[in-house]
Amino acid sequence: MTQQPTEIMLQAKQIEKYFYDPEKFQVLKDISFTVNREELVSLVGKSGSGKSTLLYILSTMDTDYHGELEIHGQNVSGLKQNELAALRNEKIGFVFQFHYLLPEFTCLKNVMIPALRLGKYSRPEIEERAYERLKVLGLSDQALKLSSKLSGGQQQRVAIARALINDPLIIMGDEPTGNLDSKNTNIVFDSFQQLAHEFNQTIIAVTHDVDFANRSDRVIEMSDGMII
Amino acid sequence: MAKKFNHPIDAEISVTYIISNKKLTAVAALGVTMGVAIFIFMNCMTAGFTVKSNTMIFKNTPHIRVYSDDKISTALIHPRDSRNIALIVNPKVVPENNRIIDPSKVMDLLKRQADVVLVTSQVATDVFYHNGKSQLPGNTAGVRIDDADKMFDIRSTVVEGNMEDLKTTTNGILLGTGIAAKMNVRTGDNMTITSSKGITKVMKIVGLFKTNNSVTDKTKSYVNLAMGQQLMAEGPSYVSDINVNVKDFDKAQDYSQRFSALTGYKAEDWKSANQSLVAPAKMRGVLVSAISLSILLIAGFGIYNILNMTISQKLTEIAILKAMGFQGGDVIRIFVLQGALIGLMGIIFGLLMALLLIYLATKIYLGGDIGYFPIRFEADVFLNGVLFGLVNTLLAAYLPARKAANVDPVSIFRN
Numbered sequence: 232m233t234q235q236p237t238e239i240m241l242q243a244k245q246i247e248k249y250f251y252d253p254e255k256f257q258v259l260k261d262i263s264f265t266v267n268r269e270e271l272v273s274l275v276g277k278s279g280s281g282k283s284t285l286l287y288i289l290s291t292m293d294t295d296y297h298g299e300l301e302i303h304g305q306n307v308s309g310l311k312q313n314e315l316a317a318l319r320n321e322k323i324g325f326v327f328q329f330h331y332l333l334p335e336f337t338c339l340k341n342v343m344i345p346a347l348r349l350g351k352y353s354r355p356e357i358e359e360r361a362y363e364r365l366k367v368l369g370l371s372d373q374a375l376k377l378s379s380k381l382s383g384g385q386q387q388r389v390a391i392a393r394a395l396i397n398d399p400l401i402i403m404g405d406e407p408t409g410n411l412d413s414k415n416t417n418i419v420f421d422s423f424q425q426l427a428h429e430f431n432q433t434i435i436a437v438t439h440d441v442d443f444a445n446r447s448d449r450v451i452e453m454s455d456g457m458i459i
Numbered sequence: 460m461a462k463k464f465n466h467p468i469d470a471e472i473s474v475t476y477i478i479s480n481k482k483l484t485a486v487a488a489l490g491v492t493m494g495v496a497i498f499i500f501m502n503c504m505t506a507g508f509t510v511k512s513n514t515m516i517f518k519n520t521p522h523i524r525v526y527s528d529d530k531i532s533t534a535l536i537h538p539r540d541s542r543n544i545a546l547i548v549n550p551k552v553v554p555e556n557n558r559i560i561d562p563s564k565v566m567d568l569l570k571r572q573a574d575v576v577l578v579t580s581q582v583a584t585d586v587f588y589h590n591g592k593s594q595l596p597g598n599t600a601g602v603r604i605d606d607a608d609k610m611f612d613i614r615s616t617v618v619e620g621n622m623e624d625l626k627t628t629t630n631g632i633l634l635g636t637g638i639a640a641k642m643n644v645r646t647g648d649n650m651t652i653t654s655s656k657g658i659t660k661v662m663k664i665v666g667l668f669k670t671n672n673s674v675t676d677k678t679k680s681y682v683n684l685a686m687g688q689q690l691m692a693e694g695p696s697y698v699s700d701i702n703v704n705v706k707d708f709d710k711a712q713d714y715s716q717r718f719s720a721l722t723g724y725k726a727e728d729w730k731s732a733n734q735s736l737v738a739p740a741k742m743r744g745v746l747v748s749a750i751s752l753s754i755l756l757i758a759g760f761g762i763y764n765i766l767n768m769t770i771s772q773k774l775t776e777i778a779i780l781k782a783m784g785f786q787g788g789d790v791i792r793i794f795v796l797q798g799a800l801i802g803l804m805g806i807i808f809g810l811l812m813a814l815l816l817i818y819l820a821t822k823i824y825l826g827g828d829i830g831y832f833p834i835r836f837e838a839d840v841f842l843n844g845v846l847f848g849l850v851n852t853l854l855a856a857y858l859p860a861r862k863a864a865n866v867d868p869v870s871i872f873r874n
Contacts, residue, residue: 282872292782293869313786320784327872331779333472335479345783347468354466391782405872 238432240401241266242355246288246298258284259296260456266401266435271427273444274437275454284403285453286437288406289322290403291315294384320349324394326442328406331390338370338389340379346396362394368422384415391422397433403427404436408443469789473796476769487765491848492812494758498751498800499813500842504820505747509740511833513708516736518611520678520729522700522711525569528725562698565722572721574714578703579606582687582697587767588650588680590642594771597638597653597678601687603677603708604633610704613668613681620646620666621801625683632662636669654690669796671830698725755847758805759855762798766859770794778868787864796861798856799849806848810841
């Protein structure tokens with residue numbers, strides 16, 4: 232992993248999106264930007280500015296848009312659903328506002344699931360890697376607990392560990408601290424910064440949190456579907 | 460990137476869902492258990508009834524009976540066209556006897572046919588049984604008792620005396636128990652019978668049989684073939700029926716048509732001879748199949764419902780799995796497998812329950828013509844139960860699973 236820091240990880244070209252319900256409405260207007268390797272980018276803006284919509288497009292989950300999206304040089308616009316799923320599995324990690332762990336599984340299993348799906352490593356290797364990541368996030372002693380038994384902040388850190396398990400190119404966060412108190416926000420934010428700077432992770436996060444935005448490498452502010 | 464390892468993660472998720480929702484799983488599985496058990500039980504019962512009813516029929520009826528049918532007299536001169544007048548006749552049964560001409564040749568011919576197992580001849584005649592002043596109508600069959608035994612299994616029904624004695628007693632008679640009771644006679648006694656030709660014979664009772672079919676027991680008797688011929692005032696070549704058993708009695712209908720054409724006599728299969736018994740049996744079969752399949756179907760709805768509920772509860776989890784790169788096919792696999800496992804559990808318990816129910820049913824004594832409850836362990840029915848159960852649960856699981864596969868994660872996360 233000795234690529235140049237200026238390497239482009241994600242590129243959006245003239246992305247536009249409309250909502251048709253209840254009436255035709257343009258949510259995103261001519262969005263173009265790039266995200267470089269090892270950058271921690273915050274997407275900020277008021278409610279309804281289109282930042283979450285943009286994130287879902289960048290994450291390849293929303294395919295109903297105009298324009299082009301490249302992830303690590305690969306044009307992903309027009310790929311089939313299953314190809315996109317495989318791409319997400321391998322290259323993108325997610326952290327959501329409501330941590331969204333699978334409550335019936337242990338923390339360790341939650342972290343392992345994307346790797347088991349990917350099938351790049353054997354089961355013992357995956358287990359070891361999952362442990363490592365939980366350890367980095369200070370959760371190794373919670374590994375065998377059911378994920379629903381953890382506190383919100385702990386669950387969010389498990390979710391971060393899960394996002395990391397397949398060594399993704401990009402981690403995307405949808406208000407990763409939105410549902411946490413300030414203490415946990417700090418812990419989660421520290422984790423993100425640690426990832427960005429110690430582990431050279433590229434991160435794009437939608438956030439309301441001014442602190443979070445201020446401490447990131449770059450802030451993309453949106454208003455009325457445009458970058459300002 | 461090439462996939463190096465194939466971890467069964469979909470299956471692991473299914474199993475976890477099953478284990479962490481024990482109550483729901485148990486309810487759904489119980490539905491399948493009941494469905495499969497009742498399906499198997501009812502169909503085994505039908506099979507048992509059919510076998511019982513067939514055994515009863517074959518105690519008295521051959522698979523195929525070849526005989527000379529009554530002929531109706533026809534006009535001696537047929538009109539050539541509409542201007543001519545037919546010679547008027549009075550259509551009625553031709554008063555010639557129903558003999559089969561050269562029966563041994565016909566029998567040889569039938570014996571040579573493929574799939575024919577047994578061919579016997581008999582003289583059937585209506586008789587009156589007398590004892591003192593009491594008189595009872597019935598019918599007797601003049602037979603070679605060994606052949607008749609092979610066909611109708613007479614030996615197993617003999618309750619008094621000895622069937623073999625018929626061979627050594629020229630005027631011996633093997634009597635149904637119903638007749639014996641009414642005439643107040645028993646083995647060793649003499650009795651008189653009068654045939655429809657007005658011939659009266661004094662017979663010596665060599666044994667009594669009880670078929671548990673009350674009509675047969677109250678009317679039927681067996682005598683030697685020669686005695687039957689004498690009762691009909693006929694010579695030793697006279698035979699009224701040739702009875703044929705074939706390998707597969709269900710196909711008797713096909714053979715009967717062929718034998719008819721082959722011999723020139725009427726060949727009647729057991730189904731047409733016993734239509735009043737066969738038609739209700741058929742109806743019963745349709746009814747039982749319909750009911751048992753519906754019950755199985757309802758069990759399928761149980762699985763469908765519960766998976767639908769599970770999926771509605773787990774929409775966000777499905778969305779998160781899809782966000783993490785699980786494809787539509789993975790999601791379908793997860794839930795179909797869950798349904799299949801529930802179904803399989805249900806089926807296994809259903810099989811056990813069916814075994815128990817059938818075992819208990821065989822212990823119920825009904826008495827009368829039937830005896831013990833006529834239910835049988837039918838491997839075919841068990842196999843069908845498993846098969847229908849599986850297909851049913853897979854289908855019931857697939858429909859909601861397909862819905863889950865189409866979940867759009869973005870619309871879930873937005874709300």
